[in-house]
Amino acid sequence: MGMARFLIRRILAGLLVLWVVATLTFFLFFVAVPEGVVARNLAGRAATPAVIAQVERNLGLNQPKAVQYWHYVDHLLHGNLGFSYYTQQPVTTIIKQALPATISVVIGGVLLWLIAGLGTGILSATRARSLFDRVATVGVLAGVSAPTFIVGELLIVAVYVQLSNHGITFIQTGYTPITQSFSGWLGTMILPWITLAVVQAAVYTRLSRGSLLDTLGEDYIRTARSKGISERRVLYRHAVRSAMTPVVSQLGIDVGALLGGVIVVEQVFGLQGVGQQTVTAISQGDGQLVIGFVILAALFVVVANLIVDLSYALLDPRVRVN
Amino acid sequence: MSITEVQFQATAVEDAPAKAIEGRSQWQLTWRRLTGDWVAVMSMVVVVLICAFALCAPLIAAATGHPVYHAFPNKGTNAFGQPVGPGVNGFPLGTDAIGRDLLVRIAYGARISLFVGLFTTAVAAVFGVSVGLIAGYFGGWVDTVLARIIDAVLAFPFIVLALALAAVLNPSLGIVIGVITFFSWAGISRIVRGQTLSLKEKEYIEAARSLGAGPWRIMFIDIMPNLLGPVLVLATLYIPTAVSFEATLSFLGIGIPPPAPSWGNILAEAQDHYQTAWWYVVFPAAVLLITTLAFNLLGDGVRDAMDPRTERILAGGKTATRRRGKHRGLSLDEAILVGEQADLSVDHPISRTEEG
Numbered sequence A: 001m002g003m004a005r006f007l008i009r010r011i012l013a014g015l016l017v018l019w020v021v022a023t024l025t026f027f028l029f030f031v032a033v034p035e036g037v038v039a040r041n042l043a044g045r046a047a048t049p050a051v052i053a054q055v056e057r058n059l060g061l062n063q064p065k066a067v068q069y070w071h072y073v074d075h076l077l078h079g080n081l082g083f084s085y086y087t088q089q090p091v092t093t094i095i096k097q098a099l100p101a102t103i104s105v106v107i108g109g110v111l112l113w114l115i116a117g118l119g120t121g122i123l124s125a126t127r128a129r130s131l132f133d134r135v136a137t138v139g140v141l142a143g144v145s146a147p148t149f150i151v152g153e154l155l156i157v158a159v160y161v162q163l164s165n166h167g168i169t170f171i172q173t174g175y176t177p178i179t180q181s182f183s184g185w186l187g188t189m190i191l192p193w194i195t196l197a198v199v200q201a202a203v204y205t206r207l208s209r210g211s212l213l214d215t216l217g218e219d220y221i222r223t224a225r226s227k228g229i230s231e232r233r234v235l236y237r238h239a240v241r242s243a244m245t246p247v248v249s250q251l252g253i254d255v256g257a258l259l260g261g262v263i264v265v266e267q268v269f270g271l272q273g274v275g276q277q278t279v280t281a282i283s284q285g286d287g288q289l290v291i292g293f294v295i296l297a298a299l300f301v302v303v304a305n306l307i308v309d310l311s312y313a314l315l316d317p318r319v320r321v322n
Numbered sequence B: 001m002s003i004t005e006v007q008f009q010a011t012a013v014e015d016a017p018a019k020a021i022e023g024r025s026q027w028q029l030t031w032r033r034l035t036g037d038w039v040a041v042m043s044m045v046v047v048v049l050i051c052a053f054a055l056c057a058p059l060i061a062a063a064t065g066h067p068v069y070h071a072f073p074n075k076g077t078n079a080f081g082q083p084v085g086p087g088v089n090g091f092p093l094g095t096d097a098i099g100r101d102l103l104v105r106i107a108y109g110a111r112i113s114l115f116v117g118l119f120t121t122a123v124a125a126v127f128g129v130s131v132g133l134i135a136g137y138f139g140g141w142v143d144t145v146l147a148r149i150i151d152a153v154l155a156f157p158f159i160v161l162a163l164a165l166a167a168v169l170n171p172s173l174g175i176v177i178g179v180i181t182f183f184s185w186a187g188i189s190r191i192v193r194g195q196t197l198s199l200k201e202k203e204y205i206e207a208a209r210s211l212g213a214g215p216w217r218i219m220f221i222d223i224m225p226n227l228l229g230p231v232l233v234l235a236t237l238y239i240p241t242a243v244s245f246e247a248t249l250s251f252l253g254i255g256i257p258p259p260a261p262s263w264g265n266i267l268a269e270a271q272d273h274y275q276t277a278w279w280y281v282v283f284p285a286a287v288l289l290i291t292t293l294a295f296n297l298l299g300d301g302v303r304d305a306m307d308p309r310t311e312r313i314l315a316g317g318k319t320a321t322r323r324r325g326k327h328r329g330l331s332l333d334e335a336i337l338v339g340e341q342a343d344l345s346v347d348h349p350i351s352r353t354e355e356g
Helices: A001-031 A038-042 A049-059 A065-075 A092-125 A131-145 A148-165 A182-216 A219-226 A231-243 A245-269 A272-284 A288-316 A319-322 B004-019 B026-035 B038-055 B057-064 B101-136 B139-156 B158-168 B173-199 B203-210 B217-251 B263-273 B278-306 B308-315 B331-348 B349-355
Strands: none
Touching: A001 A065, A001 A288, A001 B158, A049 B331, A065 A288, A092 A131, A092 A182, A092 A231, A092 A245, A092 A272, A092 A288, A131 A245, A131 B158, A131 B278, A148 A182, A148 A245, A148 B217, A148 B263, A148 B278, A182 A231, A182 A245, A182 B026, A219 A231, A231 A245, A245 A272, A245 A288, A245 B217, A272 A288, A272 B158, B004 B057, B026 B038, B038 B057, B038 B101, B038 B278, B101 B139, B101 B173, B101 B217, B101 B263, B101 B278, B139 B173, B173 B217, B217 B263, B217 B278, B263 B278
């Protein structure tokens, strides 16, 4: 009962966030700019006066702002994100074409950084003060300090350029769909995954190490040990599980914000995903495409947070009791 | 026991406490601990060197004879129109795509990066502390509203807003500063709010109130000095984050517009040349990495120096090696991290189910 009510409340809260983002975007693009600039922003920098006039007609820009807002929300609710004025394609079609590359980067990157981050964190916490712990601490600081694009650029110079100079062509930049060739897809994905993982795993190492050290000092861990349970079982069944709560909550924030980080990775490796399309759209001034992307990013955040809330219920018995 | 011995002992007893209670303020103690930590001292030296590098940018340009915006198509590029490498034709770090001196460009880029890093952090700290104090001290609906806003800002993906802004307005230094500040104050507010919540229950605050002090006096005169430590640590750690933000925005073409040099836009231009000109990528990237790493290490050092537990470890006869992991409790570092997480529980299902 409690669970269903909780879920409904979370979904309503998510819808509220989506509405707020959509409204903010409307204000940014339709209200905050001077008269007459709206159509030009949406139609792109190279638009002819005829195109601008057409945009004005389509969007009813001569009508009161309240009416315009109503049309805007109405279009969104019908899944209509408008048309790119460069390619004349619907924005939803462009996003659909670009999404597989983005999803590939996100899923592989998240898996790699979780494995690396949690693995190092748990090893560091159980071997606090050891040489491994110290090396990991320094590595973490370097990882936290490095902006994503620097890691990507350096990987390209150090790995891709070196390998291709020696005739090894497995690792490529650009994007090959998995349906076309699995090894080609893997070759284009490895460096982007490592890039995301290097930066993010550092944060997770630090977080899981701190949280696990804290948990291992709890009374119930001593109780478990004194009952004669093996150290392995104490660690993995009792400690790690409850130490993961802050990690999961951080993961929700990060995966939601990841669409932002992916822009950088796509730009560095030329993956032609949603993020890179957006950067291109901005340089061309194609406003409709940018709006579509902002809404998609918000949807990403909301869905990620919903999944995190659900996993709390699995990790933390206190949520289930109520 | 002879008289002289007694006298000697007496003077010794009189002298000893006089030495032991030589007054040292909290800040003096912190400074002593900080200078006793060689990693912190090294990172301070690096930070000072980078600031000097930025300040001396015009001198470097004058010394090399290569003004920052001046391209040298003849000696700055090779026969194929490609950048020349380090040391060639009097360019210490080589040239960029159109034959400008890379060293001079990086030095001028340092000015923008450091200015953005320090300025946004200062503004974010002032704003963040004020909001955090008000939310924590007044509580009630003020706190509810402000805490919600803080959560909302922290949950918003910053690049998305920057993208939307860049699409509507033209990229500029002002927008970069605005976007970075907007996303930095909330983290500081959250920590300050949490500290204020516990500090306002202390006896000395009650004493101040019973003496007739008003809320603003209590907040800014009585509570704020106790927050300076954590805020200083956070601010030191926000500077490298801001430097990275600026570089990332400029790299994406929504930050500092060229031809003004910034580490981010130099690296963006370098993207088309990584096959032929490694120096074009490696030098700006290395300077950026060294800067952010130095600030992060310094922040860690300040945090350790502020933590009274460090003193006990030093008193225990151990040298000033890095303290992390010496005790099994939470360090301030981890406390801030976990505290941030715990504070998330404002929006955490557990707290809500317990309420209702």
